[in-house]
Amino acid sequence: MTATERLTISLLWVIGATVFVVLYGPALMVVLLSFFDITREGIDWGSFGFQWYGRLGDNPQMLAALGNTLLVGACAVVLATALALGLAYYMKTGARRGRAFVEFVIFLPFVLPAIITGISLLIAFRELGLERSLITVTIGHVVLILAIIYRMVTIRLDSLENSQIEASLDLGANGRQTFFHVVLPQLRSALVTSGLLAFTLSFDETLVTFFLVGGDATLPIRLWAMMRVGFTPEVNALVSIVLVVTITLAVLGAMSLKEAMARK
Structure with missing residues (x-):
């Protein structure tokens, strides 16, 4: 060299x-x-401990925002998974008419700038007479994460041979039995992986949430609002916990995806 x-x-x-x-x-x-006290003079390096983690309970507004974020993320993932699974399975076994249009509708909000998607949803909800709330936030997150789950489920479905579905039907199983006993078990890894990735994306979504949220703020919106007045010390502890959980979910999703790819 x-x-x-x-x-x-x-x-x-x-x-x-x-x-x-x-x-x-x-x-x-x-x-x-998150392990030290912060004073006007700076960081007190002699105050190492978990005191700020213990004081998280003294900030009910922050905990409420975290609870709202978890609730929205969980509901959005469940709804998006059900919708993506139904659409993908229909495209696999149905007439496939309008597939290009359906996929265009699914992927467009994901590729558009988040501010455009947020404003568009806000206008749509206003025209429908829906007040901004956690429900509108959940719908907005479903619109965003649907593309991820649909794409991963579609890829897994395309790898399945049609002969398996046809054999199940020939042996007397109806469509529902074929789906739950033949197709769904083989989609488990794709559903878990896409669900974890979608939940991570929903957890830290800010722009779309900003346009759709009402009086009950999510954690990103709460942190955004606190930027004007400064963060309280326990915020570092909460963010640290969220960071560890998010990284864990991302790693689990990547490992699940790797295992799914290895089985092909």
Whole structure:
């Protein structure tokens, strides 16, 4: 290896390390600060402990926002999964008429800028006479995450042989029995993976939620509002917990996706 090659490799390592520091440094700083007291003079490095984690219960508004976020995410994933599963299965076994149009409708809100999607949904709900609430937020999240679940379910369905469905029907099973006993078990990994990824996306969705939320704020909206007056110390603890949970869900989703791909 020449000196020029060694210098190039070293430079690439430096650039790569810098990128990682810029991307993950702020998140790691939040986790670090969650263990210390912050005063007007700065960080009290002698106050290391879990005191701010224990004081999370003293901030009911923050916990309520977290609960709203979890509720919206869970409901959105369940509704989007049911809708995506039904559409994908129909496209697999039905006449497939209008498939291009259906997929256009599903993927368009996902590829559009979030601010456009949020404003469009806000106008639609206003014309329908629906007041902004957690229900409108949930519908907005379903519109966003439907594309992820539908795509992953469709890919898994396309890998299934039609002969399995035909054999089940020939042996006397009806459509419902074929779906629940033949098709659904083979979609389990795709549903779990897409559900985890969709929940992660729903959890930190801000722009669309901003246009659709009413009086009950979600966690991202609550944190956004606190930026004007500053964060209380226990916010670092809550964000650290959310960060760990989000990373865990993302890792589980990636592992599940890897296992699903390996089975093909």
